[in-house]
Amino acid sequence: MRARTLLLASLAAALLTLTGCGSSGGAASDGDAGASPSEASSPASPPAASSGGGAEGAKVPEALNFTATTVDGKPFDAKTLAGKPTVLWFWAPWCPTCKGQATETAKVATDNASKVNVVGVAGLDKNAAMRDFVSDTGTGAFPHLSDEKGEVWKRFEVTQQSHYVILDKTGKTVYEGVLPGGNGLAEKVAGLTG
Template identity: 65%
Template sequence: MRARLILTGLLAAAALTVAGCGTQDNASSQGTADTAPPAASGSSAPAGGQSGISAVPQALRFTGTTVDGRPFDAATLAGKPTVLWFWAPWCPTCKAQGPETARVAAQFQGKANVIGVAGLDKPQAMKDFVSDTRVGAFPNLSDEAGEIWKKFEITQQSFYVILDKDGKTVFTGSLPAGRGLADKLTPLVG
């Protein structure tokens, strides 16, 4: 049994590594995920984590740690559209998306959330990426174990998941150089 669990974990890690950097240009999903995949064990946040929010959508029931070591509770994102940007430090496609993602985060500050979710490398490489690409104005999570990636069923880096204010997935896919991210977020903040 233990060998099977280890093998399953190794296969999942290999799939993430082999998936490549930006191999899928644009796969969208318009409103197909009313419920998010089940939360990874030990990664759920209590409902109502923020004053004035009666329930936290399943998609936002996870916790993590930012690349600079601060605790993060996704329940605090409830009630606003949210962009989750899944990236890897060594990925050139991810580096190209950084400036546009940072611009969109600044443009929609206070109206929508933008969160980076780093994986597939070590914490120092994640910190260096945030510094080098100047994406530190919004939270970037260190997901070295891949728990958040698994929750959202992410199998490749350079991938966006956009949730509406109710936590419903309205887009999943890659956006070359981040182009089109603002266009996808604009109707959600109306």
């Protein structure tokens, strides 16, 4: 009986961690200064390249060696993102913080379409709700992955929605965290594109 109680308590704690709308800031990285512990061990951090090519024949870093399905049911191969900085925006359809980030994220995606990849990674709900979110927020100009099983979230060690992971053109994580309202996203992207 005690083991069952402990298991339920552990599951409840994990659920609270996954479902809380993020409100804390993230860690930025200038070299190693200010890097969060998860950046140091994140699968997105190592720039080691695997075989294959991305944009313009770029080497594909391990961070981008995955496939998924978009919210509209199309196959997505992250290898195609190689060679450009990439913004991964982890969101949930029911999250008001995520809705607040949508306009700025869409603006950054549009303004930097030729220089930066922006990809939404939807989770913590069903695909129908994810499609509705994209439609309601006007963020359909860039791809959104339907990550119902949380595979991409786990790959980047994301534990809360409304979270950004920004990779440089080599696949190294240069920022991860929450940007309330998307504020600061344009500046972080500009720092990667010169």
